[in-house]
Amino acid sequence: MAQPVGVAAGVDGSHPVVVIGAGPVGLAAAAHLHERGVPFMVLEAGPSAGAAVVEWGHVRLFSPWRYNIDHAARRLLEAAGWIAPDLEALPTGAELVEAYLQPLAKLPQFAPHIHYDVAVAAIGRVGVDRVRSAGREQAPFVVRLATGDDVLAAAVIDASGTWRTPNVLGANGLPAHGEADPRIATLIEGALPDVLGTDRARFAGRHTVVVGAGHSAANTLLALAELAEQEPGTTITWATRGGSIDRALGGGDADALPGRGALGTGIKLLVDSGRIALVTGFAVHAVDVVNGHAVLTAADGHTLPADRIVAATGFRPDHSIATELRLDLDPVLGCTRTLAPLIDPNEHSCGTVRPHGVGELTQPEPGYFAVGMKSYGRAPTFLMATGYEQVRSITAALTGDWTAARDVQLDLPATGVCSATQGYQAMLDDAAARYGLAPDIPSRLISAALRHLPTAGTVTAATRAAADELDIDPDIALQLAALAGNQFDPTDQNPANSGLPRAELSLVAVGSGGGCCG
Structure with missing residues (x-):
C-alpha cells in the first residue's frame, strides 16, 4: 500500500533522525528508533532528561506506572537489569524522572546520542526554502541550534512540548496590559507552583489570586487551601472568566467523562465554606503594581488586589522554529487539521480521544512530525500513553513498515486512563x-x-x-x-x-514537556 503524502520516503542512515526534547515522549521515540536500527540524535534544551517534568515534580500523576512506561523503552531498560516500579503505584513527576527517564537516558544505547543544554532555533532543508518544491523530499533537514551550529537530519520528531509556552493572563488571548512589565512578572507564577514545598514561602501569609478554570487551577486552589490551614494570613481568591463555574467544576453535559466532578466538588466545598473567595466573570484586561502589590483589572473595570498571581491559564504550542517548513495547522487548536476534530476539547476528554498515529500527524512537510503534548496544540487532553503510540507509529512509517504504522492501538483502563x-x-x-x-x-x-x-x-x-x-x-x-x-x-x-467512591476523578496533570494526562 502506498504511503500517504507527507511522509519521508524512508531513512537510509546517512543522517540521523533528530528528536527534539528528552521528555517521556522524546525518549520513547529514541527507543523505537533504536529498536529499528535507525540512527538518532536527541536535542534537549534543559540540563537533563525530563527537565520540564522536574519543574512539576511535586505533582502526582493520576494513572499508574503501567500506563506511563513506553514498551520499547521498557524492553531496553529490562535488558540492562532495570526493575520496573510497582506498576499499580502512582508516581509523582519527580519519581517519573528518577525511576524511569534518567535510567533510560543513561543507557549506553542512548547516552552518546543525547545532547543537553542544546536549544533548537529553526528548522529548514538543505538548499531549499519553503517556496521551492523541486527536490524537497530528497533534501535533508537543517536543524539550526541556538549556538549557530547546523545539524543535518533525515527526519525531525518534535517532542518539545508546551511547558515553556503558557497561555497569557489576558482573557482575549493577548497579554494583559502590563503583563510583560518586569515589575509585574515577578509577582506572577506559572501553572502548578509547589505551594506546599519549595515555593511555600512565596505564598504563606499572602493573598493569592488564581486565574483559570481548569484542573491546574483546581490543583493549586486545593494546595493553597491546605497551606492556609497551616499558615495564618494566607488567603485565596479564584478568578474565572466565565460567569458560572459549573463547567469548571465538571459534571453533567459539560463533561464527557462520568464523574469528572469530584475535584470540582471539592473546590465548590471550599468556596461554599468561604475558604476560597470566588470572583466569576472576571476577564483580565490589565495588571499593574500599586504599593508593591499586584492589581488585576477586568474588562468591565472591576479590580482585584493580590500579593501573588497564579496564571493557570493553560498552554499553547510554539511553531516558530518551523516557519520554513510546510505545515497545515488547524486554525483553532494549532495541531494538524486531521487530528483537530479527534481532540477538540469542546467535544472530547482524554478518555474519549481515539488512538492515532502517523496518519493523523502527517504534515505537508515530508518527514517532520510534532508529537506529544505539542501535537495537541491548545487542547489540554493529551495522554502520555497516547504520545508513546504516536512515536511507535511514526518510527514504523519512517522505516517503511506500514503494517505496523497503521496498526494504531492504545492500552488504557476500561474507564480511560484520565479518570482515576x-x-x-x-x-x-x-x-x-x-x-x-x-x-x-x-x-x-x-x-x-x-x-x-x-x-x-x-x-x-x-x-x-x-x-x-x-x-x-x-x-x-x-x-x-x-x-x-x-x-x-x-x-x-x-x-x-459510604466507603465507596461515588465517581471517578479526572485530573489533567502536566507532563511530557507540556500538559498531559498522566
Missing part, C-alpha cells in the same frame, strides 16, 4: 500523611460525615460533626472533605455505601 479513582485516593493518602493521620482516616471521615448529613443539613456541618466524632481538627477535616470531592453524595445516605 486510584489517583484520587492517592491524593487523600498524601494529605492524610502530611497531617500525621492514619491512612484510613479520610474514608472514616467520609463515612461519618455521610451519617451526620441528614441531620446536619450541609456538608460543612456534617464534616465538623464527623471531626468531633473522630477527634480530628475540624479545619483539617474540612480540607480532607474538600479533597474527597463528590464522595459526598447527598442522594445516597446509606452508611453501608
Whole structure:
C-alpha cells in the first residue's frame, strides 16, 4: 500500500533522525528508533532528561506506572537489569524522572546520542526554502541550534512540548496590559507552583489570586487551601472568566467523562465554606503594581488586589522554529487539521480521544512530525500513553513498515486512563500523611460525615460533626472533605455505601514537556 503524502520516503542512515526534547515522549521515540536500527540524535534544551517534568515534580500523576512506561523503552531498560516500579503505584513527576527517564537516558544505547543544554532555533532543508518544491523530499533537514551550529537530519520528531509556552493572563488571548512589565512578572507564577514545598514561602501569609478554570487551577486552589490551614494570613481568591463555574467544576453535559466532578466538588466545598473567595466573570484586561502589590483589572473595570498571581491559564504550542517548513495547522487548536476534530476539547476528554498515529500527524512537510503534548496544540487532553503510540507509529512509517504504522492501538483502563479513582485516593493518602493521620482516616471521615448529613443539613456541618466524632481538627477535616470531592453524595445516605467512591476523578496533570494526562 502506498504511503500517504507527507511522509519521508524512508531513512537510509546517512543522517540521523533528530528528536527534539528528552521528555517521556522524546525518549520513547529514541527507543523505537533504536529498536529499528535507525540512527538518532536527541536535542534537549534543559540540563537533563525530563527537565520540564522536574519543574512539576511535586505533582502526582493520576494513572499508574503501567500506563506511563513506553514498551520499547521498557524492553531496553529490562535488558540492562532495570526493575520496573510497582506498576499499580502512582508516581509523582519527580519519581517519573528518577525511576524511569534518567535510567533510560543513561543507557549506553542512548547516552552518546543525547545532547543537553542544546536549544533548537529553526528548522529548514538543505538548499531549499519553503517556496521551492523541486527536490524537497530528497533534501535533508537543517536543524539550526541556538549556538549557530547546523545539524543535518533525515527526519525531525518534535517532542518539545508546551511547558515553556503558557497561555497569557489576558482573557482575549493577548497579554494583559502590563503583563510583560518586569515589575509585574515577578509577582506572577506559572501553572502548578509547589505551594506546599519549595515555593511555600512565596505564598504563606499572602493573598493569592488564581486565574483559570481548569484542573491546574483546581490543583493549586486545593494546595493553597491546605497551606492556609497551616499558615495564618494566607488567603485565596479564584478568578474565572466565565460567569458560572459549573463547567469548571465538571459534571453533567459539560463533561464527557462520568464523574469528572469530584475535584470540582471539592473546590465548590471550599468556596461554599468561604475558604476560597470566588470572583466569576472576571476577564483580565490589565495588571499593574500599586504599593508593591499586584492589581488585576477586568474588562468591565472591576479590580482585584493580590500579593501573588497564579496564571493557570493553560498552554499553547510554539511553531516558530518551523516557519520554513510546510505545515497545515488547524486554525483553532494549532495541531494538524486531521487530528483537530479527534481532540477538540469542546467535544472530547482524554478518555474519549481515539488512538492515532502517523496518519493523523502527517504534515505537508515530508518527514517532520510534532508529537506529544505539542501535537495537541491548545487542547489540554493529551495522554502520555497516547504520545508513546504516536512515536511507535511514526518510527514504523519512517522505516517503511506500514503494517505496523497503521496498526494504531492504545492500552488504557476500561474507564480511560484520565479518570482515576486510584489517583484520587492517592491524593487523600498524601494529605492524610502530611497531617500525621492514619491512612484510613479520610474514608472514616467520609463515612461519618455521610451519617451526620441528614441531620446536619450541609456538608460543612456534617464534616465538623464527623471531626468531633473522630477527634480530628475540624479545619483539617474540612480540607480532607474538600479533597474527597463528590464522595459526598447527598442522594445516597446509606452508611453501608459510604466507603465507596461515588465517581471517578479526572485530573489533567502536566507532563511530557507540556500538559498531559498522566
